[in-house]
Amino acid sequence: MAVITISREFGSGGLDIGQRVAKRLGYDFVDKRMVDGVFRQYGLTKFDDLYTSAPGILDLINYDNLLMVSMLNEIIGAVAKRGNVVILGRGGFAVLHDYADVLNVRLEAPFSIRVQRIMAREGLPDVQTAEERVREDDTVHSKFVQMFYGQRWDDESQFGLIINTGSLAPELAADQIVAAVRALEQKGYPADATTTAAIEVDPVLADAINKVIAYPMPELPA
Numbered sequence: 001m002a003v004i005t006i007s008r009e010f011g012s013g014g015l016d017i018g019q020r021v022a023k024r025l026g027y028d029f030v031d032k033r034m035v036d037g038v039f040r041q042y043g044l045t046k047f048d049d050l051y052t053s054a055p056g057i058l059d060l061i062n063y064d065n066l067l068m069v070s071m072l073n074e075i076i077g078a079v080a081k082r083g084n085v086v087i088l089g090r091g092g093f094a095v096l097h098d099y100a101d102v103l104n105v106r107l108e109a110p111f112s113i114r115v116q117r118i119m120a121r122e123g124l125p126d127v128q129t130a131e132e133r134v135r136e137d138d139t140v141h142s143k144f145v146q147m148f149y150g151q152r153w154d155d156e157s158q159f160g161l162i163i164n165t166g167s168l169a170p171e172l173a174a175d176q177i178v179a180a181v182r183a184l185e186q187k188g189y190p191a192d193a194t195t196t197a198a199i200e201v202d203p204v205l206a207d208a209i210n211k212v213i214a215y216p217m218p219e220l221p222a
Contacts, residue, residue, distance in 0.1 A: 002181050003080045003099070003196055005092035007153070008107035010137035011114030011121075013165045013173065014088055017107060020174035022086040025181065028213050030079050031088040037212040038075050038205075039068070069148045078205050080196040089141075094149040097158055100193035103184055105177055106159040109166040160184075 004021065008014030015031065022029035076095045079085055080102065087096075093104040109117075111134065119130035142153040156162055161180045163173050189195060 002185055003083065003096065003102040004086045004105060004177065004181060005096055005102060006086065006088050006105045006107060006177075007093045007159070008089065009109060009114060010134050010141075011117040012107040012109040013117075013170050014107050016170045017165070017173045017177070018086050018088040020170060021177045021181075024174060024178050025086075026084070028079075028082065028085045029088070030085055030213070032090070034079075034212055035072070035075055035090050038208050039071065041208045041212070074202070074205060075209065077196075077199045078201040078209050081199045081201050081206075082209070083196065091145055091149060093158055094145055094151050096196070097151075098194060099196050100189040101184070101195040101197075103161060103177075103181055104159045105161045105163065105180075106154075106156070107173070108162065108164050110164075113166045 004027070006014050006018045006021075008017075018031070019029055021027070072090060073095050076087060076090065076092050079087060080096055080099070083101075093106075096102045097104060111131075114134050115127060115130045118124065118134055119127065122130075122133070124130045124133065145151055145153040151158060161177065163176055165173050
């Protein structure tokens with residue numbers, strides 16, 4: 001059993017690649033919609049607002065924000081406890097970086113290529129608008145990880161595998177991740193290593209996650 005987290009720069013193909021990896025390995029795929037579905041079961045519907053805005057120092061002393069981040073950590077831990085899962089974004093690498101059975105992957109691509117991809121994908125009117133969109137997304141996710149986990153979002157030492165998708169087809173990027181997971185599984189872990197099997201999960205939360213994965217909830221309206 002293994003857990004894969006995928007942290008990606010905006011426009012580096014994380015969703016496509018993550019889904020391909022999950023399908024190849026027969027793993028569950030957990031992304032924004034899945035995590036938000038669990039939040040909604042607990043009556044917390046504002047997490048995405050926090051995750052997609054640039055948090056400031058005052059957010060650290062806001063009880064509701066701290067509650068949501070604490071809940072996020074519990075959700076990610078509970079998902080990891082299930083094993084055989086690909087977790088896309090949501091600060092997964094920062095939450096699970098101490099576990100030996102977790103492969104933290106970072107996807108990158110040159111800025112100009114990401115701009116062109118986002119411009120085409122979102123139908124943006126010009127390059128300048130696309131550049132602003134990419135910079136904004138990079139900034140908010142970088143600040144979120146820095147503010148609530150005290151880590152750099154782009155710190156390469158936090159990742160077991162870094163892939164530049166600028167000139168790499170999604171299928172080939174997925175191949176690299178699958179190969180890395182197979183190697184991790186074959187290598188095994190030291191007897192004293194901490195793995196996700198040690199994570200304690202509230203049964204009610206585990207049940208909520210099982211239901212959301214089995215029956216994904218629709219996304220909230222923008």
